[in-house]
Amino acid sequence: MSRLILFPKDPLLQLPLEPLLELLLQQQVVESLLDGHYGERSYLLGERFFDAFLFLGCSPSIELAPTAADTPFCYLELESEVQCRLISGSNLKAACKGCKQRYGELPQLEAQQPPDVSCCHCGAVYSAEQIAWRKTAALAKTRFSLWNIFEGEAVPSDQLLGMLQKQSGVEWSYAYINS
């Protein structure tokens, strides 16, 4: 599955989810809780979702609600945890700072601090915080995902990033992950 994931630039910041959800509801980015099949905190997208995310194709054809045929649809999942987690997938574009070769697919790593990543080519170890992830990995405790959005298909609007920053006190970033 592919997703667009948004997260605070401070990887050790664990935000309470209620104020974040409040903001997304108020801005009509999300509308209501989906059933547990999609995760504990997954939401149906709201009327103003297309103001919060800009689609780059000429006519985005994405489903915004579950269909009888069970086709993939776009929904938002909120997550917050004590551990700092590095999430990446098959589209990872980051390279090792030591040997400059691209990392292969990495496991999901989690730790109290930003986890260490070791290179499968040269064995060099760097903290995940030191690596340029090129928008293909998320390093965070708190994050939200838009599921079934393809790499480069949509970007968060400046307005949304500004609101998230104002609400949380830190800048936000985003990445695309195919898992």
Ligand SMILES: [Zn+2]
């Ligand atoms: Zn290396």
